[in-house]
Amino acid sequence: MEQDWIWGLVGGVLIGLAGSVYLLVNGRIMGASGIIGGLVDGSGWSTAKERILFIAGLFVAPIFIIPMYREVDTHLTENLWVVIVAGLLVGVGTRFANGCTSGHGVCGISRMSLRGMVATLFYIIAGGVMMIFARHILGII
Amino acid sequence: MRNLAALLSGGLFGIGLTVSGMIDTTKVQGWLDVFGEWDPTLAFVIGGALIPMSIAWRLTNNRKPLAGGEFPPPPAPVIGRNLILGSTLFGMGWGLAGLCPGPAIASLSIGGSGGIVFVAAMAFGMLMAPALKARLDTAVPVAS
Numbered sequence: 546m547e548q549d550w551i552w553g554l555v556g557g558v559l560i561g562l563a564g565s566v567y568l569l570v571n572g573r574i575m576g577a578s579g580i581i582g583g584l585v586d587g588s589g590w591s592t593a594k595e596r597i598l599f600i601a602g603l604f605v606a607p608i609f610i611i612p613m614y615r616e617v618d619t620h621l622t623e624n625l626w627v628v629i630v631a632g633l634l635v636g637v638g639t640r641f642a643n644g645c646t647s648g649h650g651v652c653g654i655s656r657m658s659l660r661g662m663v664a665t666l667f668y669i670i671a672g673g674v675m676m677i678f679a680r681h682i683l684g685i686i
Numbered sequence: 687m688r689n690l691a692a693l694l695s696g697g698l699f700g701i702g703l704t705v706s707g708m709i710d711t712t713k714v715q716g717w718l719d720v721f722g723e724w725d726p727t728l729a730f731v732i733g734g735a736l737i738p739m740s741i742a743w744r745l746t747n748n749r750k751p752l753a754g755g756e757f758p759p760p761p762a763p764v765i766g767r768n769l770i771l772g773s774t775l776f777g778m779g780w781g782l783a784g785l786c787p788g789p790a791i792a793s794l795s796i797g798g799s800g801g802i803v804f805v806a807a808m809a810f811g812m813l814m815a816p817a818l819k820a821r822l823d824t825a826v827p828v829a830s
Binding site: 549550551552553554555556557558559560561562563564565566567568569570571572573574575577578581582585586588594595596598599600601602603604605606607608609610611617618619620621622623625627628629630631632633634635636637638639640641642643645646647649650651652654655656658659660663664665667668669670671672673674675676677679680681686 | 796
């Protein structure tokens with residue numbers, strides 16, 4: 546779709562505003578993997594309430610705008626093994642790296658953090674190589 | 687105020703991810719697939735997000751968070767093993783499925799069992815990460 550980039554830009558600005566609210570009000574970095582991971586391993590239970598509310602907002606808000614679209618689909622692969630392996634890699638990797646696309650990518654780069662930039666470079670290269678290998682060579686996705 | 691801001695922030699994040707198309711794995715994989723029919727959308731999403739976020743970081747100078755406390759101190763510019771290894775593993779999973787943690791949660795609102803399986807596997811990976819890190823530290827001692 547030709548106007549996809551406009552919606553990408555609009556959505557991106559909303560994501561940036563979300564990170565701005567979390568930073569300026571709560572004084573915290575909006576990193577999805579950190580917010581979820583702290584609940585999963587117990588390291589963030591002292592701030593459990595705001596973490597749960599963030600995740601609730603993230604999950605519930607799209608429900609209100611999805612009816613505006615004729616067709617919404619995640620197009621996630623039906624190969625459940627691929628889904629499981631990918632999920633494990635994302636879970637372990639983001640906790641080792643202490644951040645994902647939102648924390649290192651959006652929040653890190655905007656503050657000119659060297660760690661955020663290096664992390665982003667590595668996950669984009671690894672993602673591209675893996676994706677191209679799995680699609681064009683293995684043909685599993 | 688903290689709780690309301692967290693709910694608002696999560697909601698804005700979810701709407702931003704939906705509007706931008708980032709809950710559609712084909713848009714993410716289409717951006718990574720430089721040898722296929724390349725889709726530039728993700729670059730516009732990141733670019734768009736950096737605009738308000740850069741302003742927000744500027745506003746943190748000589749101020750305190752509205753709900754009290756302190757702003758996060760700048761991280762030490764240390765590029766360690768965990769950062770490189772973790773980002774590489776994360777990128778591999780991101781490329782394979784086309785989902786990262788935020789969109790994975792947001793995409794659950796559409797329904798479908800695949801998303802639930804992904805989030806469950808991701809949570810399990812997050813749960814295992816501290817033990818894996820400890821084992822790796824014993825095998826290959828290194829700082830951060």
